[in-house]
Amino acid sequence: MPETTPFAAPPPSGPTILVVDDTRENLTVIGELLQPFYRVRVANSGLRALRVAQSEPRPDLILLDVMMPEMDGYAVLQALRADPGTRDIPVIFVTAMDGDADEEHGLAMGAVDYVTKPVRPAILLARVRTHLELKEARDWLKDQNGYLEAQVARRTRENELIKDVSLHALAMLTEKRDNETGNHLYRTQAYVAALMRRLERHPRFREALGFRQQQLIAKAAPLHDIGKVGIPDAILLKPGRLTPEEFEVMKTHARIGAEAIEEAIHKVAGEALAELLPQGEESPLAFLEVARQIAGGHHEKWDGSGYPLGLAGDAIPLPARLMALADVFDALTCRRHYKEPFPLETAVDVIRAGRGQHFDPDIVDAFLEILGEFQAIVARYEDDSR
Structure with missing residues (x-):
């Protein structure tokens, strides 16, 4: 399975969704559902998903299957969270495991949501849209906090400089006298x-x-x-x-x-x-x-x-x-x-x-x-x- 969407041409801009599932049919169904609204990338294994998540365009959201050979969804999520470059990407588990304990375990590991198969298109699209909006809000707050911290640091440096110059000028007056x-x-x-x-x-x-x-x-x-x-x-x-x-x-x-x-x-x-x-x-x-x-x-x-x-x-x-x-x-x-x-x-x-x-x-x-x-x-x- 290639690491790019097999579907029609994606939107020229907007969020990128990575869909991870070891079953081609599931990739096709979910990909066609998302394609009209988002840029879609796919991966049919956990290892390939990690490679795609680290390449451009980086995903804004990951839809991740749990039951996959070699590296299951839990291990993928753990690896994503351990990497500074991918730890902030929201992950929604999309899986046939529909028990309450399964859902609790997935959320406890750090997934932002849990959707069971077979997926209901309206539910999946609503969950994707909600978590993309939340991510956008978090990113905006992060940028604002970074900007404010930089402004505070700059103001602090300015105040320290003004204080130092004022004190030195005062000391200089004494020396001049x-x-x-x-x-x-x-x-x-x-x-x-x-x-x-x-x-x-x-x-x-x-x-x-x-x-x-x-x-x-x-x-x-x-x-x-x-x-x-x-x-x-x-x-x-x-x-x-x-x-x-x-x-x-x-x-x-x-x-x-x-x-x-x-x-x-x-x-x-x-x-x-x-x-x-x-x-x-x-x-x-x-x-x-x-x-x-x-x-x-x-x-x-x-x-x-x-x-x-x-x-x-x-x-x-x-x-x-x-x-x-x-x-x-x-x-x-x-x-x-x-x-x-x-x-x-x-x-x-x-x-x-x-x-x-x-x-x-x-x-x-x-x-x-x-x-x-x-x-x-x-x-x-x-x-x-x-």
């Missing part, structure tokens, strides 16, 4: 990212540096000096060294930044997010909590001699400990309006000397292991006036 270039933000963010990649498998940091947390820390890093917006210009822009009194004022930028972010979290977004966010779901502003930790803690020191809170050791949030090293390294190796850049060797010596005093010892070890990456970042984001 401090006579810094935006490359300071890029460098420190890249230093922090490099350290996290090195430390993500370290026993101390494995749980704290999962993929999502690394994203949050990297996103928040550029806001580390946001508190400088609260420092008077006479101090912030002073070309020489600060007096002890002026330095005390400058030190308040860490507290100012942390308090500003905390106020934004709790007073502006807190109540709204509590109402909108499903229980247990991560807040979209989780990165702001990380930013608060970085802004408030990146001048704390491992031995407790830093500011503003005098935190020590692991009491200093990990994002702040990472930024502490990144910020000091960048300050040492870059020209500032009050100093010339130090040679790389000198900067490395300062970082090494701060191990266990200024910096987390394991973070210093990671820095020394990936010093080449830091050098590459320096070269990539070199300042024009460097």
Whole structure:
């Protein structure tokens, strides 16, 4: 039996029906019944039916006999459902097995309907039409869902981009006011990212540096000096060294930044997010909590001699400990309006000397292991006036 319809020319378009039966007479009767309305393909065995179902034009519906030699209809249906290319094709069993148990078994296996022989033309045509309409509706919903998911993904990417650009612009304003270039933000963010990649498998940091947390820390890093917006210009822009009194004022930028972010979290977004966010779901502003930790803690020191809170050791949030090293390294190796850049060797010596005093010892070890990456970042984001 050929794998194409033996009947008159099929409709030029519209649904394709695959009729599977090992008896030629049954194929002829059902084929002639369907031919005026649908494109009909036929197969006289289970194996041939599977080949036809995988070839073009693919069937929109399969009428499948149960009792066939070698491979019965149940086995054919099982194979169809196991193949991603055919699993969604609706199958109607058309069989002489008319017992209730037979029908229940066929439907339980995944057939959409069960028609007994001898077929009644009006019933068969009605069942075919109904299930084709249902398939068309399912396909439309699937396309709509795919479209909506793509739209949601696109909108999410747009929102993330807008958020990232807005945050970076805010951080840039702080740097510009401090006579810094935006490359300071890029460098420190890249230093922090490099350290996290090195430390993500370290026993101390494995749980704290999962993929999502690394994203949050990297996103928040550029806001580390946001508190400088609260420092008077006479101090912030002073070309020489600060007096002890002026330095005390400058030190308040860490507290100012942390308090500003905390106020934004709790007073502006807190109540709204509590109402909108499903229980247990991560807040979209989780990165702001990380930013608060970085802004408030990146001048704390491992031995407790830093500011503003005098935190020590692991009491200093990990994002702040990472930024502490990144910020000091960048300050040492870059020209500032009050100093010339130090040679790389000198900067490395300062970082090494701060191990266990200024910096987390394991973070210093990671820095020394990936010093080449830091050098590459320096070269990539070199300042024009460097």
